[in-house]
Amino acid sequence: MNTFASRLIAWQNKHGRHDLPWQGQDAYRVWLSEIMLQQTQVATVIPYYQRFVAAFPSVAALAAASEDDVLAHWSGLGYYARGRNLHKAARIIVEKFNGSFPHKFEDIVELPGIGRSTAAAVCALAYHERRAILDGNVKRVLARYCGIAGWSGDKKVEEKLWQQAEALLPPQDVATYTQALMDMGATVCTRSKPKCVLCPVQGDCVALQSDRVAELPSPRPRKAVPERSAVFLLLMHGNDILLEKRPGSGIWGGLWCPPQFEDEDAARDWFVRNGMEASEGERLDTFTHTFTHFKLHITPLRVELARKPLLAAQPGAVWLDVGEALGAAIPTPVRKVLSVLSPLPPGDNQRLG
DNA sequence: AAATCGGGGAA
DNA sequence: TTCCCAGATTT
Numbered sequence: 001m002n003t004f005a006s007r008l009i010a011w012q013n014k015h016g017r018h019d020l021p022w023q024g025q026d027a028y029r030v031w032l033s034e035i036m037l038q039q040t041q042v043a044t045v046i047p048y049y050q051r052f053v054a055a056f057p058s059v060a061a062l063a064a065a066s067e068d069d070v071l072a073h074w075s076g077l078g079y080y081a082r083g084r085n086l087h088k089a090a091r092i093i094v095e096k097f098n099g100s101f102p103h104k105f106e107d108i109v110e111l112p113g114i115g116r117s118t119a120a121a122v123c124a125l126a127y128h129e130r131r132a133i134l135d136g137n138v139k140r141v142l143a144r145y146c147g148i149a150g151w152s153g154d155k156k157v158e159e160k161l162w163q164q165a166e167a168l169l170p171p172q173d174v175a176t177y178t179q180a181l182m183d184m185g186a187t188v189c190t191r192s193k194p195k196c197v198l199c200p201v202q203g204d205c206v207a208l209q210s211d212r213v214a215e216l217p218s219p220r221p222r223k224a225v226p227e228r229s230a231v232f233l234l235l236m237h238g239n240d241i242l243l244e245k246r247p248g249s250g251i252w253g254g255l256w257c258p259p260q261f262e263d264e265d266a267a268r269d270w271f272v273r274n275g276m277e278a279s280e281g282e283r284l285d286t287f288t289h290t291f292t293h294f295k296l297h298i299t300p301l302r303v304e305l306a307r308k309p310l311l312a313a314q315p316g317a318v319w320l321d322v323g324e325a326l327g328a329a330i331p332t333p334v335r336k337v338l339s340v341l342s343p344l345p346p347g348d349n350q351r352l353g
Numbered sequence: 354a355a356a357t358c359g360g361g362g363a364a
Numbered sequence: 365t366t367c368c369c370a371g372a373t374t375t
Binding site: 039040041044076077078079080081082153155191192193250251252253289290291292293331332 | 365366367368369370371372373374375
Binding site: 034035037038039040079081082085112113114115116117118134135136139191192219220249290292 | 354355356357358359360361362
């Protein structure tokens, strides 16, 4: 029988990717790759994945590491809550499952950062269990193949997609089939300019037959992006800079950043309140960091101190050499600012107009 | 400049 | 239960 699944499996054996570093690896590695791949494409993930497994070769090693160390290896990937959840889950696995990754779907899906699709992916890829996944690639493939219109964030639409994902599962070879769905979505059934001529299911793809490939899947309804401004206060002493650990939730949760303020006045208030001489500093060029939901215009304000104040005594504040800071758990815009800093002699500040 | 991705947590 | 949010990268 020439089903959807059998054609995908045949395609996978001929044209799929077989050399990804997490393929055929244990559940820990499959899990790690799935979490990284949720937010980032394969080519970008590979070097992060390699460094991560080298540093944390097992669930036990990951659980034994500090959250800071884990986030440092996540730095630049974004979605840092996922790095923290990964670490939390590793500690739970050590506590509750003796350090070996659980085998039951119901146990896996309970872990922080793992939902229905990721749990199913681990079960299918690592344990060869018959489970349906529904990640971004699969949503796109199924929306087109089955002609399902509407945004996949809509509950009803997502329900239909899950139903199809379950219905199309083959009786066996689920690991190969699952990899086929993902590889097909990534290389053939791409968001723009899909290569339908290379598709193993072009013959009965509803979107292709009805000439709706470009319209499916329906995009998310979008809204205007608000803009905000912020000042990064770069307190420097020689080549050392003061960084604060951000609260665990919200933007850049748990990462190290310079003190951040709504505007220069607020930065100055804080500066004076902490017993430092105000009014001197260097205003660096404003740049814009774009998030999904807003734009942040960042103005770094650099102040060179003659001596370090006692701020490091505050919990969550630390003086770091700029080089060390670049190796720490910092978000991208902070990395950008730090990488262009060069040391100035203490007290050598320009007067701000 | 716009689209994206699965899960957590707030509403 | 439903809605909103996170962030770097690609198109």
